[in-house]
Amino acid sequence: MNKHPESITTALFEDGASFNALTFIVSIVAILVAATAVLYQRKSIPRRRLDITIGAVAPLASATSVSGLDISHNGTSLTNPHITGIELKNSGKVDLPSSQFDQSEPLAIDFHAPIVEAVQEADPLATFRPTWSKSGSIISVGPTLLPRGSIASFQVLTDGEPNITTQAELTDTEVSISKRGATVTPRPILGKRTGQAAVAIMAAFAIFTGVMSFKLITEGSLKTTKIEIAEASVTPGGKIAVWGKNFPSNSIVLIELRCIGSEYHDKTEVGANSEGGFRKVITIPRRNPKPWEAESCDVFAVNLYPWNQKDVISMDHFDLQVP
CATH class of the missing domain: 2.60.40.1940 (Immunoglobulin-like)
Known part of the structure; x- marks a missing residue:
């Protein structure tokens, strides 16, 4: 047999095993590079955080607990009035522009009790007055600029004991709800969910590539x-x-x-x-x-x-x- 074939491909690939080993190595390197790029991109995104803190929930005297007592607001009787303080603070490292509100939807704070009245406090620490509105049991904030370190405080009167939740979709922003001293409902950031999905996809691809490449190496099929x-x-x-x-x-x-x-x-x-x-x-x-x-x-x-x-x-x- 002629021992010196002039194949267009090099001798490195003649038996297939070397080719598959090289393919495996290149695949792993590509995955590592992609993962590094994702991590770098994640680190390059400024940390954004919005804290929603629930203050004291103060029930007023119930109309049914005191004989002859009538509590009303603008002529409307209240059966179980409560006053709740709530504070919004941009505790992140950068401003939160109105563009961070996903699909221009406002941050919705749901008290799960009819809101009778809501006022923004004239707090000396309140450095801005965001756009907001109330409807039914919900206070809607934004879309609006939330400057770094800014605080906005509200006093809310509800006819019923509130159970506060939020519907806050701020892109690349962590939103948390807490009572004084303890976190109640942390809200993950949208960007983190996207990053986790990307990592999961890359991990699945890495496993698939590794298994297939190992199979090709052991079987020498290519x-x-x-x-x-x-x-x-x-x-x-x-x-x-x-x-x-x-x-x-x-x-x-x-x-x-x-x-x-x-x-x-x-x-x-x-x-x-x-x-x-x-x-x-x-x-x-x-x-x-x-x-x-x-x-x-x-x-x-x-x-x-x-x-x-x-x-x-x-x-x-x-x-x-x-x-």
Whole structure:
């Protein structure tokens, strides 16, 4: 057998295992680079945080607990009035512009009790007055600019004991609800959810790539197509045996033989077996329109079907000896 095939692919890929190992390494490096990029991108996003603090919930005397007592607001009787203090503070490192409100929806604070009245306190620490409104049991804040370190305080009168929750969708912003001294309902930031999803996808891809690459390495299933010529040299009138390996199963391969100096060119087709191999014997004619020259002749294998790609898949050569 000719021990020096001139395959278009390098010897690194001849047995497939080296190719698969390289594929595995490249895949892992790509995943690490992508993960590093995501982490860097996450760190590059300024930390944004909005704290919602619930103060004391003060029940007023119930109309049913004191005989003859009537508590009303603008002529409307209240059966179970409560006053609740609530504070909004931008405790992050940057301002929260109105664009942080997802889809321009306001931050909704739901008391789950009818709101009778709500006022923003004239707090000396309140450095801004955000846009807000009330409707039913909900106070809606924004979309509005929330400057860094700013505080807004409200006093809310409800007819019923409040149970406060929020519907706060601020992009890349952590929103938390707490009572004085203890966090009640932390709200994850949208950007973090997105990042967690990206990490989960990359982890799944890493596992899949690792398993498939390990399988390919152990099984050696990806092997480079190649041809080899049994004879190192031949004279006109002699024969060469062309062996093909690792071609697509049952594919059609075009074999081209070229001797440049002798201006000899021949083509023939051969079918690969179910394992992707073939053997084709080619006879070199004794006579040629142009006199034979002693030279190195090339043999090319071009896959025609099923890929239909007329690209050179592999090549080898033999020496033409002229008596």
